[in-house]
Amino acid sequence: MFATDASDATAALLSAKRPSDYRHPTEARALLRDLFDTAVAAVSASHCLPPHLPQPPKGRTVVIGAGKAAAAMAQAVESHWQGELSGLVVTRYGHGAPCRRIEVVEAAHPVPDAAGQQAAQRMVELVQDLTADDLVLCLISGGGSALLAAPAPGLTLADKQAVNKALLRSGASIGEMNCVRKHLSALKGGRLALACAPARVETLLISDIPGDDPTLIASGPTLPDATTCADALAVIAKYGIEVPDAVRAHLESGAGETPKPGDARFAGHRSVTLASAQQSLEAAAARARELGLTPHILSDSIEGEARDVAEVHAAIARQIVAHGQPFQKPCVILSGGETTVTVRGNGRGGRNAEFLLALAVALDGLPGVHALAGDTDGIDGSEDNAGALLSPDTLTRAAAQGASARAHLDNNDGYGFFAALDDLIVTGPTRTNVNDFRAILIV
Structure with a gap:
């Protein structure tokens, strides 16, 4: 080769x-x-991330993140951060990097697995009980949709795996795939940011999305979402994708609706695209x-x-x-x-x-x-x-x-x-x- x-x-x-x-x-x-x-x-994260690090907060700094670049991004944060630091990021198997204060978990991509689901749950636990003086630094890159596997209430990991496999074979664009993924998740489409409240959330992104729309990168876990359950159903219909009954019911009921632009709960948060x-x-x-x-x-x-x-x-x-x-x-x-x-x-x-x-x-x-x-x-x-x-x-x-x-x-x-x-x-x-x-x- x-x-x-x-x-x-x-x-x-x-x-x-x-x-x-x-x-x-x-x-x-x-x-x-x-x-x-x-x-x-x-x-590379070592080249593009350090100039965009925020100032340390009055309180704690918790790092979370997901994507193929997440471990390298965490490593770059550790190398340049002044002050207290802890957290967890999830990346694809084989894409890890040595970190001392931020735990790195490896999971499956492009079809999610139990390791990704467990990592997502642990991230939510890490950002509980924070205060307005604390900072959540979220490191997001392509691949995060599969790696941050948190099925919405009423859905299972098997449901998400089946939909992911069908989307990957369908010819759907990355934007279309992520539209569906957002509405089947407990964390994507802005929900992860809401879980961090009342802490301030700073999101650093490496973009794998044509056009660099930050709400589509890893299905936008910390950003509000303009798409709807109806949009997700339209993608499924367009490509003739067979989905589990629970998935269709979830979308048709509107239970998978995401927080929208203008939602006051995102006030004070910031996102920066580091690389494209x-x-x-x-x-x-x-x-x-x-x-x-x-x-x-x-x-x-x-x-x-x-x-x-x-x-x-x-x-x-x-x-x-x-x-x-x-x-x-x-x-x-x-x-x-x-x-x-x-x-x-x-x-x-x-x-x-x-x-x-x-x-x-x-x-x-x-x-x-x-x-x-x-x-x-x-x-x-x-x-x-x-x-x-x-x-x-x-x-x-x-x-x-x-x-x-x-x-x-x-x-x-x-x-x-x-x-x-x-x-x-x-x-x-x-x-x-x-x-x-x-x-x-x-x-």
Whole structure:
């Protein structure tokens, strides 16, 4: 699996005197991996969190949080906090970080488990009996919806697991999924903040949401929610999702309604978005300029089916190669956001691998076009890779092994396709999360 060390990649890049040198697959891959590593580093908790820490309160400070970056965020708080500190955060298995005063619990993602449910209950217990002089510092990042598993009264963990699995396979956007999740939870959609009363709540966020709406990040546990139970039912109907009877009854009765914007109970609270896809793309663009290439950021919030997004990117690449429009080569096209995959096959996938596989089919070996797609959290879907790499010779190498890109795409098996070519990117958990990063090099 392709896992070039960052220092090796940099050395290879510096040895290339002209942009045309990036035509060689080794140089192109080193460049793309360097851009990915730069993008991830720019949105790490250690880099972006310390400048936004609030002043210590008169009373106690309790830290709570959930998400793939929660442990790294807790570690950054501990390293820079002056004064008394305690708390608990929950993160995905394998995404923990060593902390001394803040307990780190690991739980399942993307489908919640009992460990996440127990951690959520313990968080609620930690914020009981606080006063107006106390501060609750809430550390929230992508993945928190599954990790902060607290079923609403009358629902069970099994109910939430069933709905989560169906949503993940449906092709629903992250906003649609989180709309449903909010109305099935005892803590999401602002309810966690209400549990902290009368303490002041400061929420620090790392955004995995296209457009960076803070109320959608981890389903907004400390922020009021403008969506309704009727909206959640509309999402379920739109995608034909079968839900347990208890879930439907809960939504139809209005029992799952969330506190709304303007609710006086949120007065005095504050939220700050520390890191976003745009920051990661800007960092990669600056790095590309250092390396002699012109970057173009298409968007930080692209959504839609991964294979459809790939076809649009391929069309842009072909236009550049054939006509020098809308950009002149050599250049790097950058984009972020969160695509979706409607699962129809039984292969091993991931939305970034699916994007690249569809891109390979659409480009059909177009010379001079190389690409990388990866998830900034280091995990593409539920696999062990962050993403993969694509070269002009990808289809040729696959054909030599008897593999059909189209067949793998039909089976949602991007992971299997790129694993056989040794083109997966394996970083391990990065402990941050601003969703997809895509870079297409055209030379």
